[in-house]
Amino acid sequence: MSLQTLRARFAPSPTGYLHIGGARTALFNWALARRLGGRFILRIEDTDVARNIEDAEAKLMEDLRWLGIEWDEGPDLGGPHGPYRQSQRLEAYRAAADRLLDSGHAYFAFDAPEELDVMRRAAAAEKRAFKYPRPSRFPSRQDADRARAEGRPVVVRCAVPSEEIVVHDEILGNVAFPPGEVEDFVIVKSNGWPTYHFAVVVDDAHMRITHVLRAQEHLMNTPKHVALQRALGVSTPAYAHLPLVMNLDGSKMSKRDKQKDIDAGRLPREIDVHDFRVSGYLPEAIVNFIALLGWSPGDGREKLSMADIAAAFSVDRIIKTSARFDRDKLLAFNTDACAAASAERLRTAFRDYARLNRSPLAGLDDAMLDRVLTVCRGFRTFRDVDAKVGMLFRPDDEVVLEPDAVKKVLARNGGHGVEQLRRILSTLRALPDWTHDRIETAIKSFCDEHGLKMADVAQPLRVAMTGRTISPAIGETLALLSRDAVLRRIERCIRLASSPPSG
């Protein structure tokens, strides 16, 4: 038994924001390291120059930190086994490739993409699996130089021995791949850069990675990695392939879903961590929810903080079955997390949301923001808060009366609603002081006097204040505005509702 410390890593490629599935992978690796006193490493896999996106690395790191997932070594922090960006490790891959070439574990190949394509088509036509035909004699370095001079692409392929490869997976158990199943895959591209398979193996060995938790879609890659590890003479880390996270309908969660929603004129479904942030979710709710996708602490608890997860995590309790991403349940978790958060926590998180969304609530001071958040209690996301009180913090003339609201509360019964607005004006004007409970009481007694239900007055007032029928309790709503503003908005509403609709 060695006493080496556990080292786990998360290795995204910088192609965009952090996907929610990637976030779970990162979380599990993080939790494993935290639970067992190991190190958690962030590595950027940017070997596909064409797919790299400017800023993606920074966004990835920001999303991770927003979730509360902190790494011990990474491109920005450095560490003893860096650099942690693959584009800066080309020399290491070149050296490793040379070793493989020299030992006969790898060989040069010169096929043009079109030629490979023809071979694959032919195989498909004959209904057999395509496997790259290994040459009986491996080309020499001189051959490679000559090919390059002739303008042919030169890649390096791994000569995979024809033997059974058994992958020991901590979740799935032993998975056996029959001899001949793994083809001679490319490890160095014609541009000299390593492929993913090669870079991963070289880096995991170099960075002393002991545990690899990754999505199950990588399972078929693992025998390649094991073959490479054997050829390189390095040890194989413990692998655990995580069950996939799917859409509610069982399809793969992809960015296409977002576009489909946009095309259909719906609010886009959140796919990336950043989407949830913009939609007004709390990171602790997201982390709690995704932790439970394929894993559970085993004692019936469902509400878990990062610390709880780190304390309870174990690979043994990861299940094999893929999970579906149930947005309703996440919403419920978020609602609870909002209710449980301290005023200070809520303020901080809300400001982040408000800034990203350019909400009219972005500029509120602590006291006013606390008040708003309290008055809106029960909200499910910050978007709810914005929708409920945002209009109160915009100029009067931006209040647009929604047709439905006009029809249902203002115009009904021959303008019954508008009539109440007219009558309540003097009551409000006469109030000795402008506090939510005084306002509330005054409106209640106004209703009693006139034999009205609370809704008969409160609803028209809501429409006058916000243009819609949704707002906090009516006393709170009015008290959030100055008395002058309330009177102005009532008068403006009466005017608008009385004039014939244009268009």
Added chain:
RNA sequence: GGCCCCAUCGUCUAGCGGUUAGGACAUCGGAUUUUCGAUCCGACAACGCGGGUUCGACUCCCGCUGGGGUCACCA
């Protein structure tokens, strides 16, 4: 299609030979209510099918069916 993985309420899951199969979300009732939301009660709801093994299978084995992943000079 080849290879590989998987299978408990609609969804996330607990269960690890003997349980009234538990919890959560959703749903449906009811309560509360000044809108939305929240909240409080209650109800409905699952072991895919067929063979074995066993005194006894949700649990172990095999087959079927179904779902998923993967077959790039992408990761």
